Amino acid sequence: MRELTESAITILDRLVSFNTVSNRSNRELIDYIKDYLSELGVESTIIPDATGQKANLFATIGDPTVPGVVLSGHTDVVPVEGQVWQREPFAVTRENGRLYGRGTSDMKGFVACAMAIVPQLKAAELKMPVHLAFSYDEEVGCLGVHSLIEHMTNSVAAPVAALIGEPSNMTVVDSHKGSRGILTTITGKAVHSSRVDLGTSAVLGAMKIVQQMETCSDELEAQSDPSLRFELPYSTINVGVIRGGTARNLVPGDCVLQWEIRGTRPDITDSTQARITKFIDQSVLPDMQQRFEGSRIETSIVYDVPPLVAIPGSEAETLAKRFAGTNETFAVNYGTEAGFFAMADVPAVICGPGSDTEAHIADEWIAIEQIDKCMTFLEALVAHVQAA
Ligand SMILES: [Zn+2]
Structure with a gap:
């Protein structure tokens, strides 16, 4: 195995050794990356969350006033x-050409590759910079990337492309759906069931809302568009949790709906939520308030991962295809941070080592061959950003 790939594996070994499950701090890992970069003469900025327990890291190799390329x-x-x-x-266990360990494919493998290419970037004379953008809390709704992109926007020239290294078997992915997590809380009036006439059932209110969601779902399905290349080529609504009531003989005063919209385009997500909200405001709430004036229905967005909409011919797509040596692009089922970069006017595509089917499972693994492919991709990036 060549030296560059071995050096990525050595870094991956360290990255995996930090237990950075989303409900824990990632600060030790971030400090390790900062120290690694600093030893190579690369300064980085740590962008902590409000608690200081978690942080993003942003670093630039090259001139920050020139539009560059982001590795995310x-x-x-x-x-x-x-x-x-x-x-x-x-810990990384190396067996039969595979590296096992939590995060090897999703996505410390790519982070390790991006770190392993830094010495080459540092040694080269660059005509455009390369930025490293490493976030926290992606797996729980892409919470960290907001402040990371804000920092990027305020501190460097707008990048021409963002390459998101989520596991794609080093193929170029230009589309995925968005995922908006929504919480709707229905409050009626709880009374003993011997006098239902005096109460207002929050569960009945919730049921009407869920029925309307089903009507909307059917309409979204009717707008199916196979040209989008998704396995399921339309936007969907799912009610994942309904929780309401406390006992059989009580009219339930509270009910909670945890639901989500997976939209193929941002405007579809918005218009779908707006339809549900309108139905609540015009049909469900007035009915409930007629029975009990204090009835309330409140809806809030818990997380919002925007879709990645393909931009054929974008700089991100052109570069990723060239570096990966391919002409094809794909759509995937999972969501990523790519849509946030696109919303900040930085065209983004996904291209990273490993496969999503190897991620999130017990004995998660990545093929060493994929790490090697990623290093070849990143060497092509070095050649591209190098001054002639
Ligand atoms: Zn991931």
Whole structure:
């Protein structure tokens, strides 16, 4: 195995050794990256969250006043609880051309590759900079990337492309759906069921809302568009949790709906939520308030991961295709941080080592060959950003 790939594996070994499941601090890992970069003469900025327990890291190799290319990755991983692991999750086990460990494919593998290419970038004379953008809390709704992009926007020239290294088997992915998590809380009036006439059932209110969601779902399905290349080529609504009531003989005063919209385009997500809100305001709430004036229905967005909408011919697509040596692009089922970069007017595509089917599972793994491919991709990036 060539030296560059081995050096990425050595870094990956360290990254995996930090338990950065999203409900824990990632600060030790971020400090490790900062120290690594600093030893190479690269300054980086740590962007902490409000608690200081978690942080993003942003670094630039090259002239920050010139539009450059972003390499983006998240540093948190999904939990291992409830999974039966044959190997140690927070260490890299090397076996038969594979590297096992939590985060090896999603997505410390890419972060390690991006770090391993820094010495080459540092040694080259660059005509455009390369930025490293490493976030926290991606796995729980892309919470960290907001302040990371804000920092990027305020501190460097607008990049021409963002390459998001989520596992795609090093293919170029230009589309995914968005995912908006929504919470609707219905409050009626609880009374004993012997006098239902005096109460207002929050569960009945919730039921009407859910029915309207089903009507909307059917309409979204009717707008199916196979040209989008998704396995399921239309936007969807899912009610994941309904929780209401406390006892059989009580009219329930409270009910909570946890639901989500997976939209193929940002405007579809917005208009779908607006339709549900309008239905609540015009039909469900007035009915409930007629029975009990203090009835309330409140809706809030818990997280909002925007869709990645393909921009054929964008700089991100052109560069990723060239570096990966391919002419094809794909759409995927999962969501990523790519849509946030696109919303900040930085065209983004996904291209990273490993496969999403190897991620999130017990004994998560990545093929060493994928790390090697990613290093070839990043060497092509170096050649591109190098002054002639
Ligand atoms: Zn990921």
